[in-house]
Amino acid sequence: MRRFIKMMLALLVTGALTLAINIQLVNAEISATVEFPIAMLNLKSRGQLVSCYIELPEGYSLEDINVSTIMLNNTVPVDLEAPISTGDYDNDTIPDLMVNFNRTEVIEFISTQHIRFGNVTITLTGSLYDGTSFEANAVITVSSLTGDVNCDGTVNFYDLVKAATAFGFREGETKWNPNANFAQPWGGIDVYDLITIVISFGGEL
Ligand SMILES: [Ca+2]
Ligand SMILES: [Ca+2]
Numbered sequence: 001m002r003r004f005i006k007m008m009l010a011l012l013v014t015g016a017l018t019l020a021i022n023i024q025l026v027n028a029e030i031s032a033t034v035e036f037p038i039a040m041l042n043l044k045s046r047g048q049l050v051s052c053y054i055e056l057p058e059g060y061s062l063e064d065i066n067v068s069t070i071m072l073n074n075t076v077p078v079d080l081e082a083p084i085s086t087g088d089y090d091n092d093t094i095p096d097l098m099v100n101f102n103r104t105e106v107i108e109f110i111s112t113q114h115i116r117f118g119n120v121t122i123t124l125t126g127s128l129y130d131g132t133s134f135e136a137n138a139v140i141t142v143s144s145l146t147g148d149v150n151c152d153g154t155v156n157f158y159d160l161v162k163a164a165t166a167f168g169f170r171e172g173e174t175k176w177n178p179n180a181n182f183a184q185p186w187g188g189i190d191v192y193d194l195i196t197i198v199i200s201f202g203g204e205l
Contacts, residue, residue: 028135032056034124035090036138040151040179041120043111043144046186047103047178048171049082053089053096054124054136062086062097065134070126076105078126103178116144117153117205147200149180155203163189163197 033055041050054070056062070078082100089096110120119139127133143151149159163180170176170188182200183192 028125028133030057030060030128030132030134032124032134032136034122034136034138035096036122036140037089038177038179039138039140041103041107041110041140041142042148042151042179043107043116043142044146045149045179045181047176047181049079049100050103050106051098051100052124052138053098054126055094055096056134060128060134062095064128064130065097066127066129067097067099070099070124072101072106073109073123074125075109076101110142115142117142117151143205145200145203145205146182147197147203148205149177149197151179153205155197155200160194160197163194167194 035053035055037051037053054062054065056065067078067084068080079100079102082102083098084100085098086095087098088094089098113120118141120142122138122140124136124138125133141151143153145153145155147155147159149162152158159180162177166175166177166180166189168189171178177189180189180193180197182196185192
């Protein structure tokens with residue numbers, strides 16, 4: 001009897017493993033990587049785009065990606081009007097594809113999940129022109145506190161320092177940081193954004 005139970009358990013475990021492997025294959029055939037250069041998102045701040053860099057495993061080419069199929073969390077489509085380019089952003093000799101998403105749509109998606117603060121796993125999916133699907137995950141930190149540039153749940157000196165680093169920079173420029181953009185004019189980080197952060201000092205989530 002004991003042997004029978006053991007055998008049944010072994011069969012169940014094997015079955016479960018097979019099922020898990022099958023599910024993984026159904027989800028995506030290629031495991032890719034995605035990196036967000038600004039892996040933070042303040043839901044109260046404003047910016048136009050969320051950029052990310054996609055790398056495929058060895059043996060696959062970025063040129064085979066059907067860019068129009070790329071989505072975040074099966075909800076937010078890639079912004080085909082925004083810049084799309086290839087390069088080696090992280091200097092690891094593996095080429096990467098830069099694509100962008102509409103930042104407002106990403107914020108709306110996170111808000112509909114009732115997430116206000118903390119780490120959120122973002123899943124990027126897409127397919128190659130031959131239909132092969134790929135998937136990649138990344139974690140971003142979210143805050144819904146006005147003035148919380150570094151998304152750690154409090155507004156203090158560190159947020160002001162981070163905003164000062166982006167001071168004078170406009171959307172698309174090197175040190176632009178939409179997470180510091182809390183006040184009009186929305187196109188850049190200026191004294192009005194710093195004042196908003198100072199007014200919000202001491203705020204906590
Ligand atoms: Ca903070
Ligand atoms: Ca501003």
